[in-house]
Amino acid sequence: MNNEPVLSVRAVTKSIDTGVHRVEILRGIDFDIERGEFVAIMGASGSGKSTLLGLLAGLDSPTSGSIFIDGEEITGLDEDALAALRNRKIGFVFQSYQLIPTLTAEENVLLPAELAGEATTEALDRARQLLDTVGLAERRDHYPVQLSGGEQQRVALARAFMRKPPLLLADEPTGNLDSANGQHVLALLRDLNRSEGATLILVTHDKELAAHATRIITLKDGIITSDERTTAQAESR
Amino acid sequence: MIATGWGAAWRMAWREARSSAPKFIFVIFGVAAGVGALTGVRGFASGFQDLLKREARTLMAGDMLIRLFSALTPAQEAELEKWRAKGVRITPILETVSMVSASPGRPPLLTSIKAVDTADYPFYGQIKLDPPQRLAEALAPDAIAVSDDLLMRLDVAPGSRVKVGQTELRISAVVKYEPDRMTGSLNVGPRAMMSKEALQATGLMQIGSRAARRFLFKLPAEGVQVATIRESLRKAFPEALISDYRETHPIITRTLDRSTTFLSLVSLIALIVGALGVATAVHSHIQQRLDTIAILKCLGARNAQIIRIYALQTTMLGTAGGLAGVAVGAVVQQLFPLLLAKYFQFSGLIWSPAFALEGLLTGVLVSLLFTLPPLLAIREVKPALIFRREMAEVRPPWKVRFRRQIPAMLSGVVILCGLGLVAAWLAGSARAGWTFIGGLSGSLLVLSCAAWLLLRGLKRFVENGPFRLPVAWRHGLANLYRPGNHAASILVSLGIGVMFTLTIHLIQSGFLKEVVGAAPPGAPNVLLINITDLEKDGVREILEAHPGRTGRIRIEPFASARLIKIGGRETASWDLRGFRRRFLSAREVTIQDAQPEEVEVRQGAWWNTNEKRPLIAVSEQVAEIFSIVPGMQLRWMILGR
Numbered sequence: 001m002n003n004e005p006v007l008s009v010r011a012v013t014k015s016i017d018t019g020v021h022r023v024e025i026l027r028g029i030d031f032d033i034e035r036g037e038f039v040a041i042m043g044a045s046g047s048g049k050s051t052l053l054g055l056l057a058g059l060d061s062p063t064s065g066s067i068f069i070d071g072e073e074i075t076g077l078d079e080d081a082l083a084a085l086r087n088r089k090i091g092f093v094f095q096s097y098q099l100i101p102t103l104t105a106e107e108n109v110l111l112p113a114e115l116a117g118e119a120t121t122e123a124l125d126r127a128r129q130l131l132d133t134v135g136l137a138e139r140r141d142h143y144p145v146q147l148s149g150g151e152q153q154r155v156a157l158a159r160a161f162m163r164k165p166p167l168l169l170a171d172e173p174t175g176n177l178d179s180a181n182g183q184h185v186l187a188l189l190r191d192l193n194r195s196e197g198a199t200l201i202l203v204t205h206d207k208e209l210a211a212h213a214t215r216i217i218t219l220k221d222g223i224i225t226s227d228e229r230t231t232a233q234a235e236s237r
Numbered sequence: 238m239i240a241t242g243w244g245a246a247w248r249m250a251w252r253e254a255r256s257s258a259p260k261f262i263f264v265i266f267g268v269a270a271g272v273g274a275l276t277g278v279r280g281f282a283s284g285f286q287d288l289l290k291r292e293a294r295t296l297m298a299g300d301m302l303i304r305l306f307s308a309l310t311p312a313q314e315a316e317l318e319k320w321r322a323k324g325v326r327i328t329p330i331l332e333t334v335s336m337v338s339a340s341p342g343r344p345p346l347l348t349s350i351k352a353v354d355t356a357d358y359p360f361y362g363q364i365k366l367d368p369p370q371r372l373a374e375a376l377a378p379d380a381i382a383v384s385d386d387l388l389m390r391l392d393v394a395p396g397s398r399v400k401v402g403q404t405e406l407r408i409s410a411v412v413k414y415e416p417d418r419m420t421g422s423l424n425v426g427p428r429a430m431m432s433k434e435a436l437q438a439t440g441l442m443q444i445g446s447r448a449a450r451r452f453l454f455k456l457p458a459e460g461v462q463v464a465t466i467r468e469s470l471r472k473a474f475p476e477a478l479i480s481d482y483r484e485t486h487p488i489i490t491r492t493l494d495r496s497t498t499f500l501s502l503v504s505l506i507a508l509i510v511g512a513l514g515v516a517t518a519v520h521s522h523i524q525q526r527l528d529t530i531a532i533l534k535c536l537g538a539r540n541a542q543i544i545r546i547y548a549l550q551t552t553m554l555g556t557a558g559g560l561a562g563v564a565v566g567a568v569v570q571q572l573f574p575l576l577l578a579k580y581f582q583f584s585g586l587i588w589s590p591a592f593a594l595e596g597l598l599t600g601v602l603v604s605l606l607f608t609l610p611p612l613l614a615i616r617e618v619k620p621a622l623i624f625r626r627e628m629a630e631v632r633p634p635w636k637v638r639f640r641r642q643i644p645a646m647l648s649g650v651v652i653l654c655g656l657g658l659v660a661a662w663l664a665g666s667a668r669a670g671w672t673f674i675g676g677l678s679g680s681l682l683v684l685s686c687a688a689w690l691l692l693r694g695l696k697r698f699v700e701n702g703p704f705r706l707p708v709a710w711r712h713g714l715a716n717l718y719r720p721g722n723h724a725a726s727i728l729v730s731l732g733i734g735v736m737f738t739l740t741i742h743l744i745q746s747g748f749l750k751e752v753v754g755a756a757p758p759g760a761p762n763v764l765l766i767n768i769t770d771l772e773k774d775g776v777r778e779i780l781e782a783h784p785g786r787t788g789r790i791r792i793e794p795f796a797s798a799r800l801i802k803i804g805g806r807e808t809a810s811w812d813l814r815g816f817r818r819r820f821l822s823a824r825e826v827t828i829q830d831a832q833p834e835e836v837e838v839r840q841g842a843w844w845n846t847n848e849k850r851p852l853i854a855v856s857e858q859v860a861e862i863f864s865i866v867p868g869m870q871l872r873w874m875i876l877g878r
Contacts, residue, residue, distance in 0.1 A: 054621040057535070057620075059534075059535065059619070059620040059621040059623075060619070060621040079539075079540065079616075080539045080540065080541075083534060083537050083538060083539050083540075084537060084539070085537075086535060086536070086537045087536065087537020087538075088537070092535050092536070094623060098528070098532045098535075098623060099532075100249070100529055100532060100533070101256075101529070102249055102252035102253050102256060102529075103248070103249065103252070107245075107248070111245065111533075111536055112536050112537060114244075114245040115245070115533070115536055115537050115538045115539075115542060116537065119244075119245070159536075163537075
């Protein structure tokens with residue numbers, strides 16, 4: 001197995017010029033994430049954690065510094081190359097599910113394969129198997145509006161794992177769910193993380209949720225104030 | 238087979254369009270109106286062209302015709318005789334305009350008179366008369382067949398007698414249909430048809446009378462090639478219009494072509510207004526789908542893949558509008574024959590799928606062209622939108638803003654060029670395409686400025702006005718100038734529509750005013766023509782007694798004459814085009830002793846009253862065209878002499 005970190009962040013800064021003054025959102029971030037880790041990035045509102053997540057996903061570019069995913073530097077790639085990289089290497093889970101409203105549950109799960117031009121019979125089988133794993137085999141022909149919040153998030157989980165990405169980014173994945181549904185989604189997330197061998201990065205301000213991670217990185221005012229391995233590490237290994 | 242990238246795009250496009258159907262319905266109507274007008278006009282015009290070709294012999298009432306406005310020269314007579322000897326049948330038709338009166342107390346009526354030889358006319362087609370009878374019976378030497386409007390306007394009935402020239406003729410029938418009506422030469426007022434003998438009796442045809450001569454030819458079954466006879470006639474009658482059954486009549490065709498071009502461009506404008514609607518709807522639709530676009534980008538969709546979805550959607554809208562338009566067009570096409578029923582008998586006007594397809598494609602193409610800017614803007618949607626919606630984007634420096642506008646500006650150029658090509662193709666002329674682009678961009682610029690000023694003014698009024706508006710008004714009005722609204726583009730679309738309707742109306746009414754207003758003060762507004770020497774004194778008497786007359790009565794002689802040689806050079810050798818060509822055919826020549834007061838001599842001098850040499854004065858325009866200077870010898874031909 002490749003021993004290279006799945007994600008390396010080197011001296012990353014991000015600032016925005018408002019025309020009147022410059023706002024520094026991230027002020028020099030450095031860390032590596034190893035394969036199979038479950039990392040929680042924590043911080044209060046405005047600490048820069050969502051901006052950091054956007055940079056890690058190649059959705060935005062840093063003002064300075066570099067980011068490597070699977071050894072490949074993503075800073076400086078053009079939009080289409082970034083899109084292709086996201087498709088192959090990153091799965092997303094968002095707070096508000098972000099399913100495509102006009103596609104069925106199954107079509108939503110299949111979408112990443114379809115965008116890659118690989119909507120084969122095998123891909124369809126995998127989509128169905130993932131829906132089965134998240135307990136929605138019976139509801140694959142339902143549209144998002146016909147599903148509850150918990151169910152939508154489970155479809156989103158299945159979609160995130162569709163392309164077997166080495167890296168999974170989750171932004172407050174249980175933020176919009178009640179605690180029972182939240183627990184269910186978290187359990188599924190961890191199960192899939194293990195069974196699919198993906199590295200999981202979770203952005204949250206929920207300490208309880210972060211407690212499940214093997215490592216917690218805390219941000220404040222754009223810098224890392226702590227980076228700790230937790231007791232959960234032993235459990236997860 | 239599971240769907241590929243196109244399949245997914247198609248599915249998303251279809252489902253999104255379906256879920257937003259009410260929003261798109263009006264847009265579809267807009268495109269349908271434009272495409273309907275376009276296919277209706279062009280489909281009818283093409284059907285009409287086919288009909289003209291198919292029925293060319295009937296519409297001409299012969300295999301071939303020549304038309305001229307002067308009497309035949311001996312050489313021309315000989316030419317016709319030559320062909321008669323070879324078995325070609327030739328029948329002359331004389332057309333002139335004269336007054337027809339019913340009884341002495343009633344005003345006479347200006348009427349187009351057509352004299353035919355009933356032995357041969359018409360070679361093809363049939364004259365329909367009411368009561369039904371043979372043409373030879375109806376056109377006895379003392380009889381006349383007239384159009385129904387003449388009966389109405391003179392308040393007479395079949396059997397009544399009317400005075401034409403020096404004789405009285407009996408109305409024998411009403412002409413319901415003449416096959417060659419549209420190929421006739423003079424179409425002024427009601428119509429009357431008589432025999433050659435009757436025309437002779439009227440005394441209307443004298444030296445100098447204004448008349449058109451038409452000769453219809455019927456070729457024998459074998460022995461005479463249409464191309465051969467045509468070529469020979471072309472040489473013998475250089476100034477005549479010659480047409481044969483292999484082509485459509487040049488005058489009808491020209492009118493038809495012009496009307497088709499004009500109506501096609503009018504339809505294109507309607508289509509553009511519809512397409513602006515498509516663009517606005519797609520733009521607002523995309524604005525509402527920014528989340529979906531951002532998610533797709535997060536999941537690895539390339540810009541091209543996303544643009545494909547919305548381009549497919551636009552294509553769907555354009556196609557739906559286009560198909561509805563084709564249906565409307567089929568109905569429009571059926572309405573035209575009703576308007577022209579008097580001139581043509583339309584049977585078997587074919588609905589052409591080619592024009593339906595053409596209209597459909599134009600609808601889709603124009604919709605896509607106008608949707609280019611919102612489609613290209615998809616590239617600017619940042620996938621990070623999903624995470625950082627709360628963070629309003631900072632206004633970037635002008636260079637960045639300008640760079641971002643480049644695709645929009647380029648697409649503007651593409652739109653204009655595309656429309657120019659469509660217009661050039663519809664009009665069949667590159668110049669029309671350029672003019673269309675110029676006119677359209679000019680109008681868009683003016684209308685955009687007007688819209689900007691209006692909205693700016695509105696904003697000022699609402700924010701700094703002298704009184705505070707009620708809250709509902711303030712919010713309602715503010716909605717018109719808030720960032721990202723469509724008030725400006727809606728104003729421009731409306732503006733184009735209104736401007737266009739108004740332009741057509743103004744041209745129509747302005748043209749008449751222009752004609753009236755441009756005449757010099759004191760210019761006559763009543764002209765009587767074809768007054769014979771016998772009638773001259775009577776006419777003067779009537780006019781002098783007329784209470785409504787102001788100004789002087791002038792009765793002046795004139796003759797139609799053709800300029801054939803200038804300083805030894807044949808006028809036929811001048812290569813004149815368009816309007817100038819008409820100076821090669823017969824022009825009016827009048828006789829004057831003293832210089833008329835409205836005439837200003839530019840070169841040379843007017844003659845003395847007792848001048849014996851043959852002198853002539855020509856208009857500045859004629860002098861300029863033929864480079865005539867005083868002292869040159871001009872040779873004229875009057876009535877074939």
